[in-house]
Amino acid sequence: ASLEHAQVNASQGSLAEGRRSQVNASSDSIASGERSQVNASTISTQNGRNSQITSSMRVANNDDYALSGGYSLTGDASTANMTWTIWSTLGNVYIAGIVHSGTPFGDYGEYFENLKKGEIDVGLLIALEGAKVRPAKKDEDFIGVVSGTAGIRLGDTPFCWQGRYLVDEWGRKVFEEIKDPDWEPKKVPDEKWKPKKGQTEADRPMIPIETEEDRPLIRVQKENPDYDPKRKQVSRSERPEEWTLVGLLGQVYVRCDDTVKPGDFVKSKAKGIGTKSEEKTRLRAMKVTKEYDGNYSIVYCLLL
Incomplete structure (x- = not known):
């Protein structure tokens, strides 16, 4: 050392x-x-x-x-x-390598803000209205399915308010240069020090050989002046009445009526419930995991 x-x-x-x-x-x-x-x-x-x-x-x-x-x-x-x-x-x-998951999660999801306050049930087909989401209407194009199995979940904001740091008009992070607050001047042993009685070399003081002018600049994200660190952050995953995790790609569980069988393409019937489609869609049934009970069946599907 x-x-x-x-x-x-x-x-x-x-x-x-x-x-x-x-x-x-x-x-x-x-x-x-x-x-x-x-x-x-x-x-x-x-x-x-x-x-x-x-x-x-x-x-x-x-x-x-x-x-x-x-x-x-x-x-x-x-x-x-x-x-x-x-x-x-x-x-x-x-x-540089491969990410492996030890869980059966099979889809990629993102959080979207709900059009109306209230939790949207898992397995429903979801449509966009502006930048917000709601259950898909009959024959309406859907963007995905409310997911409970997404292995990748973007937009959850688990650590802090999503607006804590400023971004430009393209959503890119804004940076600034500041003086490094953690910097300390380099020190060397004081060659002029003379030990007093009972002192040893271990007591030799260190003296700085750098000044404040040597403090370096560092590049950091520019913080939003509206950010309040005293406000507790509640992640979007903990606010399902406001935010919904929508599976956009992969294997998902879908609420369907009694018409959907393995191999069928699926479209929206009403209120986000899936039904058999005679035309090709982004959603294809692979396996019925829960038979129709008068309200819905659960069908394991591939969302492309």
């Missing part, structure tokens, strides 16, 4: 060069960024601040506030060897 509070633990041939940095259970690795870590890795270099490399081989991460991993059998540590990264600043996730 070469700087203030830096540590190398259970590691071989490694360096912790950044302040409050750590290399843990690793070999031939370097943590050079301030408050950075390399964990359980080999021949890896963490350069960004407040970031980590974990469970990796020959990976370099230069980004701030990022958690990364990767693998390569040959060469030097490189960003090209990363296979996944999670960014805390924007909430973005990049992966």
Whole structure:
């Protein structure tokens, strides 16, 4: 370890060069960024601040506030060897592989605002009216089905108000540059210090070698002045009377009448109930999972 509070633990041939940095259970690795870590890795270099490399081989991460991993059998540590990264600043996730789901969820869904306040039953066919949704009318084009099985659910806003950050007229995020509030000046041991009685080298003070003029600029999302952090956020999934998860693509369960059989195409009958269509539609029945009970049957369908 070469700087203030830096540590190398259970590691071989490694360096912790950044302040409050750590290399843990690793070999031939370097943590050079301030408050950075390399964990359980080999021949890896963490350069960004407040970031980590974990469970990796020959990976370099230069980004701030990022958690990364990767693998390569040959060469030097490189960003090209990363296979996944999670960014805390924007909430973005990049992966080089495949996402597998251990659940039987089979469709892609998005949250839409209800035209009228009140929960819309799962399995009903849904139509647009402006930017809001309601149960589809007879023979009306539908955009999807109210889903309870979507494996991907967009627009839920589970963390904060959806308008917290400003966007431009195309919906793109607006950024600004500000002085980094977390920056601390670099410090070195005070060479002029003279120990008093009872003091040791461990008591030698650190003195800054940078000033406020050295504080760097960082690029961040521009916050909406109307955002109130004191207001509790309730996600859209917790407000079904206002927002509906609409399955737009994939395998879905649909409320149908008694006319729909496996292989049939499905259209809207009335009030979002599905019925057999003589013409091709985006919805095709695969299996009846609940027989008609006088109100509706439940049909497992493919939505294209």
